[in-house]
Amino acid sequence: MAVGATYPRGFRAAGATAGIKASGRPDIALVAAERPVPAAAVFARSRTAAPPIAVSRRAIADGQAQAVLVQSGNANAATGARGVADAERMARTAAQAIGAAADDVLVASTGVIGVPLPMDLVVAGIDVAAAALAPDGGAHAAEAILTTDRGPKTAQRDAGAARVGGMAKGAGMIRPDLGTMIAVVTTDAQLAPEQADRILREAVDRTFNRITVDGCASTSDMVALLASGDAGPADEAAVAEAVAGVCEDLALMIVRDGEGARRIAHWRLSGAATDADARTLAYAVAEGQLVRCALHGGDPNWGRIVAALGAAGPAVDPDRISIAIGGIELCRDGVAVEVADAAALDRAAALDVVEADIAVGDGPGAWAVWGSDLSGAYVELNAEYTS
Amino acid sequence: MAVGATYPRGFRAAGATAGIKASGRPDIALVAAERPVPAAAVFARSRTAAPPIAVSRRAIADGQAQAVLVQSGNANAATGARGVADAERMARTAAQAIGAAADDVLVASTGVIGVPLPMDLVVAGIDVAAAALAPDGGAHAAEAILTTDRGPKTAQRDAGAARVGGMAKGAGMIRPDLGTMIAVVTTDAQLAPEQADRILREAVDRTFNRITVDGCASTSDMVALLASGDAGPADEAAVAEAVAGVCEDLALMIVRDGEGARRIAHWRLSGAATDADARTLAYAVAEGQLVRCALHGGDPNWGRIVAALGAAGPAVDPDRISIAIGGIELCRDGVAVEVADAAALDRAAALDVVEADIAVGDGPGAWAVWGSDLSGAYVELNAEYTS
Numbered sequence: 001m002a003v004g005a006t007y008p009r010g011f012r013a014a015g016a017t018a019g020i021k022a023s024g025r026p027d028i029a030l031v032a033a034e035r036p037v038p039a040a041a042v043f044a045r046s047r048t049a050a051p052p053i054a055v056s057r058r059a060i061a062d063g064q065a066q067a068v069l070v071q072s073g074n075a076n077a078a079t080g081a082r083g084v085a086d087a088e089r090m091a092r093t094a095a096q097a098i099g100a101a102a103d104d105v106l107v108a109s110t111g112v113i114g115v116p117l118p119m120d121l122v123v124a125g126i127d128v129a130a131a132a133l134a135p136d137g138g139a140h141a142a143e144a145i146l147t148t149d150r151g152p153k154t155a156q157r158d159a160g161a162a163r164v165g166g167m168a169k170g171a172g173m174i175r176p177d178l179g180t181m182i183a184v185v186t187t188d189a190q191l192a193p194e195q196a197d198r199i200l201r202e203a204v205d206r207t208f209n210r211i212t213v214d215g216c217a218s219t220s221d222m223v224a225l226l227a228s229g230d231a232g233p234a235d236e237a238a239v240a241e242a243v244a245g246v247c248e249d250l251a252l253m254i255v256r257d258g259e260g261a262r263r264i265a266h267w268r269l270s271g272a273a274t275d276a277d278a279r280t281l282a283y284a285v286a287e288g289q290l291v292r293c294a295l296h297g298g299d300p301n302w303g304r305i306v307a308a309l310g311a312a313g314p315a316v317d318p319d320r321i322s323i324a325i326g327g328i329e330l331c332r333d334g335v336a337v338e339v340a341d342a343a344a345l346d347r348a349a350a351l352d353v354v355e356a357d358i359a360v361g362d363g364p365g366a367w368a369v370w371g372s373d374l375s376g377a378y379v380e381l382n383a384e385y386t387s
Numbered sequence: 388m389a390v391g392a393t394y395p396r397g398f399r400a401a402g403a404t405a406g407i408k409a410s411g412r413p414d415i416a417l418v419a420a421e422r423p424v425p426a427a428a429v430f431a432r433s434r435t436a437a438p439p440i441a442v443s444r445r446a447i448a449d450g451q452a453q454a455v456l457v458q459s460g461n462a463n464a465a466t467g468a469r470g471v472a473d474a475e476r477m478a479r480t481a482a483q484a485i486g487a488a489a490d491d492v493l494v495a496s497t498g499v500i501g502v503p504l505p506m507d508l509v510v511a512g513i514d515v516a517a518a519a520l521a522p523d524g525g526a527h528a529a530e531a532i533l534t535t536d537r538g539p540k541t542a543q544r545d546a547g548a549a550r551v552g553g554m555a556k557g558a559g560m561i562r563p564d565l566g567t568m569i570a571v572v573t574t575d576a577q578l579a580p581e582q583a584d585r586i587l588r589e590a591v592d593r594t595f596n597r598i599t600v601d602g603c604a605s606t607s608d609m610v611a612l613l614a615s616g617d618a619g620p621a622d623e624a625a626v627a628e629a630v631a632g633v634c635e636d637l638a639l640m641i642v643r644d645g646e647g648a649r650r651i652a653h654w655r656l657s658g659a660a661t662d663a664d665a666r667t668l669a670y671a672v673a674e675g676q677l678v679r680c681a682l683h684g685g686d687p688n689w690g691r692i693v694a695a696l697g698a699a700g701p702a703v704d705p706d707r708i709s710i711a712i713g714g715i716e717l718c719r720d721g722v723a724v725e726v727a728d729a730a731a732l733d734r735a736a737a738l739d740v741v742e743a744d745i746a747v748g749d750g751p752g753a754w755a756v757w758g759s760d761l762s763g764a765y766v767e768l769n770a771e772y773t774s
Binding site for chain 2: 046047048049075077078082083095112113114115122135164172173175214215216217218219288289293294295297299302303304306307308309310311312315318319320321331333334335354374375376377378379380381382383384
């Protein structure tokens with residue numbers, strides 16, 4: 001059965017091995033509709049965003065796209081004018097191979113930063129991928145976009161008669177900040193471009209923008225949504241829910257696959273002055289290196305959470321802080337609470353998914369963030385891997 | 388010979404073992420002048436700053452102090468009203484033991500957060516320390532303020548006839564932000580309180596405020612300067628230089644002793660719009676987990692530096708970024724430079740002290756930050772240690 005980007009009708013996909021990766025793993029993925037379709041995309045907000053981001057921003061400006069091309073051997077970032085020319089040539093090559101216009105192809109690249117693309121390999125790989133496009137190619141495409149991921153990430157949801165599918169990659173350099181990592185979401189619902197845009201931005205805000213692995217935002221993030229319309233008109237709210245569901249599944253797969261991660265935590269912050277304050281505080285906790293080390297050790301070390309809250313910036317009333325792990329209150333009004341069942345607390349702090357509730361006052365601001373632990377394996381991987 | 392806080396004339400110091408630390412190591416340090424003397428202090432800016440910070444802020448408001456009491460077994464943080472009462476009682480106890488006024492004793496505590504102090508042990512330990520005060524006690528005091536430090540940190544400088552000495556502690560939860568970690572600096576120069584304040588703030592801004600280990604700001608930072616005046620009038624500029632020198636030595640000792648650190652880096656950033664922008668950018672690089680992993684691996688991975696700069700916030704022109712490691716240019720105008728001598732680059736990236744120069748444009752803003760690498764040993768230490 002077709003998974004991921006080819007779960008909805010009206011899409012074909014493929015993966016190819018262009019030889020860009022030293023590992024010899026697939027490194028070119030292509031997802032294509034039969035014609036230009038309504039589409040939307042969000043991008044890395046980095047001030048050093050990679051050339052493919054600029055090229056894809058231009059391509060999506062008219063609210064339509066026919067294909068998404070992802071190359072996972074080299075980020076084509078910090079490559080200057082040559083990088084822009086290379087990204088444009090990638091789009092032209094794919095467009096020619098599938099009979100589309102170049103400005104209807106979105107391109108994304110991920111991998112090492114600062115190394116020019118081996119364009120001979122890339123061009124040949126795009127042609128191979130285009131020739132291999134198939135209605136059940138979603139799994140191959142999902143494989144071909146990976147870098148340090150432990151495995152492919154695909155998700156599917158239904159919205160009445162319409163289907164939504166998606167794939168994503170990401171395990172390190174994950175800290176979406178009004179952008180996100182690489183993901184391609186497709187639907188066969190009939191949507192206007194502005195509906196696609198609204199649905200995607202809301203879904204990203206609820207999902208990819210609430211995760212973190214290492215607090216390091218990437219140069220190359222992109223999430224695209226293409227709507228083939230093959231399922232005909234659909235209820236926007238139902239499609240939005242399904243798109244958000246697919247994005248949530250993919251986002252959680254990324255956190256679970258966080259480089260070296262042993263467990264993940266759901267940091268639910270409330271009582272801040274505003275949602276923006278709550279978001280800053282929640283990220284400060286989720287990304288604090290000492291908090292992440294405690295999470296790694298299964299240690300319900302709430303003092304480090306208090307320290308992270310105090311240093312984050314937004315107003316916090318130290319006498320109103322409450323913290324619970326797995327529903328067990330550890331701190332109330334800023335001071336320790338006697339824990340009756342220490343063994344239950346140790347278990348809650350060492351689960352695969354640790355639930356943490358943090359209140360910082362009586363304000364209406366709330367935000368929740370998913371994060372992973374910090375392990376020696378993360379350091380080993382990133383001390384050895386030039387990415 | 389007297390080192391650290393007792394290098395200048397007019398100070399006695401001692402360390403004592405109160406039994407607060409499970410390890411049985413010394414945990415109470417006391418530094419005392421013969422009478423109330425001009426003094427200054429800077430403190431953690433954390434919104435969850437610990438009770439001793441509030442007590443010491445009040446005590447220093449009149450620009451004089453007679454003693455500094457440091458307890459290193461328990462941070463007395465997130466301890467509420469009881470924590471404030473305990474910190475006040477610590478000051479009273481020390482004051483009584485040395486014949487001073489309670490509001491002339493600065494108190495600082497460091498260690499586990501969220502656990503009330505065992506005051507019986509603390510009070511007895513203070514009395515032992517007071518009885519042991521000696522003109523050559525600087526080394527004992529320096530030993531008694533340590534937590535995860537690998538060893539004591541003391542420094543001395545001369546300013547004409549005047550002497551300056553100091554001690555510090557810190558290895559993790561180090562990210563001074565307009566405050567800093569615990570350090571006590573003494574001088575026998577004759578200074579007015581406002582001179583002491585000016586000298587200390589400028590020295591801290593040039594030294595402790597330019598280092599980082601893990602980007603985690605503490606609840607309990609304090610740097611105090613006490614001036615006994617025993618050396619008589621002194622040239623303010625010379626004393627300022629000596630105080631800054633002692634602070635710089637202590638700050639670099641803290642970075643070198645960064646938990647799990649293998650090497651340190653000096654990140655020199657220039658070309659930003661303002662010094663404040665340069666500071667934000669320099670810290671984003673120095674604290675980026677992927678940059679720190681590359682530093683650990685001795686990998687001159689400049690692409691991660693570009694990614695960190697882009698995500699930091701301040702304006703950066705990606706086409707104007709230049710990066711050199713150990714004087715070897717790797718990136719110019721945003722793209723890779725061919726490196727002639729790859730072996731020399733590998734050596735420069737793997738030194739004990741890695742020198743990095745980063746330019747982000749033509750602006751006048753510049754800042755330099757010292758940081759350490761991120762290692763598996765840091766994670767191990769902090770996954771096991773409840774602090």
